[in-house]
Amino acid sequence: YLDDEDEDEDEEEEVETLIIGDRKICIxxxxxxxxxxxxxxxxxxxxxxxxxxxxxxxxxxQLFVPLLRFAFHEEVRSTVxxxxxxLLKAAKSAVEKGCGKDAAWVKGMLDFMxxxxxxxxDKEPEALIVVSQVEAIGKLVACYGExxxxxxxxxxxxxxxxxxxxxxxxxxEREGRKESEDFDEEEAEAIEEENEEEDDVSDAVCECLxxxxxxxxxxxxxxxxxLLPFFAQMLEPSRSSSEHRIAICLIDSVVxxxxxxxxxxxxxxxxxxVLLNNxxxxxxxxxxxxxxxxxxxxxxxxxxxxxxxxxxxxKLMQ
Numbered sequence: 001y002l003d004d005e006d007e008d009e010d011e012e013e014e015v016e017t018l019i020i021g022d023r024k025i026c027i028x029x030x031x032x033x034x035x036x037x038x039x040x041x042x043x044x045x046x047x048x049x050x051x052x053x054x055x056x057x058x059x060x061x062q063l064f065v066p067l068l069r070f071a072f073h074e075e076v077r078s079t080v081x082x083x084x085x086x087l088l089k090a091a092k093s094a095v096e097k098g099c100g101k102d103a104a105w106v107k108g109m110l111d112f113m114x115x116x117x118x119x120x121x122d123k124e125p126e127a128l129i130v131v132s133q134v135e136a137i138g139k140l141v142a143c144y145g146e147x148x149x150x151x152x153x154x155x156x157x158x159x160x161x162x163x164x165x166x167x168x169x170x171x172x173e174r175e176g177r178k179e180s181e182d183f184d185e186e187e188a189e190a191i192e193e194e195n196e197e198e199d200d201v202s203d204a205v206c207e208c209l210x211x212x213x214x215x216x217x218x219x220x221x222x223x224x225x226x227l228l229p230f231f232a233q234m235l236e237p238s239r240s241s242s243e244h245r246i247a248i249c250l251i252d253s254v255v256x257x258x259x260x261x262x263x264x265x266x267x268x269x270x271x272x273x274v275l276l277n278n279x280x281x282x283x284x285x286x287x288x289x290x291x292x293x294x295x296x297x298x299x300x301x302x303x304x305x306x307x308x309x310x311x312x313x314x315k316l317m318q
Contacts, residue, residue: 027072036075039067043083051094061087061109068120068133078132081120084113085139092144107147110140114152118159127170127197130163131204138208145215156212157223160205164230167201170194199242202234206250213257221258228254235274241283248278248286252293259300272297272308279315291316 014030042060046053053060064080064087091106117140121133137156141148148156174191177183209227212220231250234243251271258264264271275297278290294312298305305312 032073032076036073036079039064039076039079039083043079043086046083046086046090050090051097051099053090054094054099057087057091057094057109061112065113065116068116069123074126074129077120077124078129081117081129081133081136084117084136085143088113088140089143103147106144110144110147111152113140114148115155118155121159122162127167127194127201130167131197131200134160134163134201134204134208138204138211141208141211141215145211153220153223157226160208161227161230163201164205164227167198168230171198195240196242199240199246202231202243202246206231206246206253209250210253210257213253218258218260218263221254221263224254224258241281241286244278244281245283245286245289248274248289248293251275252289252296255293255300256296265301265304268297268301268304272305276308276312276315279312280318 014028016027016029017024019025042064046057046060060083064083067076067080070076070080088106088109091101091109095101095103095106117133117136121130121137124130124133137159141156174194177187177191180187205227209224213224228250231247233239234247251274254264254267255271271293275290275293278286279294281287281290294316298309298312
């Protein structure tokens with residue numbers, strides 16, 4: 001409820017007060033928790049029931065979409081974003097089981113979800129919520145990517161680019177905090193934790209691109225290429241091992257799924273040295289995805305890979 005008067009009120013255990021301008025906004029936190037719990041329960045129902053949830057799908061989608069921008073509770077925003085792919089999956093399954101609706105109904109639902117979800121990502125200030133939202137985009141693509149038109153594809157990639165740019169800007173701002181006179185060990189730990197959240201954002205974008213490449217293969221490479229510079233920067237020695245792994249995972253996906261018609265051959269001389277150098281990394285995850293990438297390169301590039309095959313085998317056997 002809103003209170004425009006500057007009144008003295010007893011603090012209540014379940015009420016949080018925000019001062020915005022000359023207005024005092026009192027939020028009953030128990031109500032917010034109930035809303036969050038309700039959203040979580042609905043997501044559980046649709047995930048378990050799938051097409052059995054058909055009678056309620058449209059109603060819940062209409063309830064969830066506005067909550068993507070629900071400013072007062074992070075968990076609500078995260079939960080409803082995660083619920084979108086499950087609702088679309090249930091709708092698609094219901095059509096396949098003969099519910100009386102057709103593919104146009106599923107396409108309409110995808111359209112109804114997508115634009116608000118992309119807008120929510122653009123406006124979301126919390127990195128961990130962006131992770132949930134970007135993961136939802138990837139799962140929507142996996143579920144019904146064939147329902148996307150070219151304009152929607154361009155919008156998705158534009159949104160992913162903005163998410164990476166915003167993440168980079170937040171990292172830059174944190175580096176500036178290190179120059180503060182108040183910077184100490186506690187602040188350093190806080191910055192490290194926050195940067196780990198940014199790694200999660202990059203990981204979610206990488207997984208989304210993986211779903212795009214699986215669904216559309218080389219046809220989507222012109223859009224994927226727009227984001228490759230962001231991941232190339234993650235391979236710099238100063239970046240974290242997590243970022244190195246993420247960038248190498250994207251290389252794997254690009255090679256494995258985006259190479260039809262020789263679409264990725266131009267990257268051969270860039271990708272292969274990265275994979276070779278990282279097969280002996282101290283990080284087990286990096287070694288694993290580098291080895292996988294070399295196998296994908298051997299399979300995809302064939303005779304072009306032959307000159308480095310001996311070197312690759314030597315690295316793998318170390």
